[in-house]
Amino acid sequence: MRRSVALVRLYCLSLLLVLGAVVAGALPQPTLAAVDAFEFETDEQQRRFRQMSDDFRCPMCQNTSLTGSSGGVAEDLRREIYLMIMDGKTDYEIEQFMLERYGDFIFYRPRLTLETVLLWFGPLLFLVLGGWIIFGIIRRAQPMTQEQVALNDEEQQRLKALLDNVKRD
């Protein structure tokens, strides 16, 4: 019984951790911006530029967004994004531009495709699986009721006979 309580606690704790990670991931992250002297006409253009520089991954460096990288190609890609924004291209068009040249690697957030389904929902699958196993264990660990423990008449007689035997010896 005590073991199942501990299991439930552990499971709830991991649920909380996952939830915390999701919330933390959704909060806006302050990023160190490489300094570019781009001039925008509207705040909206600037906001889109920042957003996209954060969302694209620098192809040369393994784990940096375009914003955080001072590498040659990142600089060029920021310039391309800037020019495309000023040219009135939509976010979708800019994403396609990047995808056509650098493939899925360029997206920091992997797109939801058939290949990435497991990546996106695998953890959820494990969470459900873990819950299922734990609740299975708990169900089986329920203490038996009085009725289940009670002996029927036949068993009572066998018990009596055994006890009689013991006494006689």
Next chain:
Amino acid sequence: MSRLKLFIPVIVFMVMAVMLWRGLYLDPRTLPSVLIDKPLPDFELPRVEDEALISKADLPDEPFLLNVWGSYCLPCLQENPILMAAKEAGVVPIVGVNYKDKLNLARLWMDDNGSPFDFSIMDADGRLGINLGVYGAPETFIVDGNGVIRYKHIGVIDYKTWDEEIMPALAAVRAEATL
């Protein structure tokens, strides 16, 4: 049956261990190129040698190597002897893309080390590089006679890659062209 169930964790562990073990040997730096079997992007850029403007139409009409290089790039220097040998033996035409470099430095590099290129395209602002999905020199493409990208090698070419990757890939492209 319930006995078999006991082995499920071991099986799960083994499957994961095998997958992760294989993952250790994947190179995260080689990005699969999405441009394989796509035509080369259009461009109009000066040649390093004489600054004459050239475009896609000026490229060889047989399979050739497109080698992205720069005077700042040490691995490019490293693979230069192999490319030079290939040029001298007339193995395959090689076109250079001088990526994000300065004209005078590029010319100096070619004077110092020899140029394996039929000619080099000057991509000073790196825009042709972006259209080729380049992220750093050296990178080498095999382009067929119709101007379609057929193969991409990222990083330095050594004798092993030349013999085991570049030449077979080139032979395959050539074999297809003669069909």
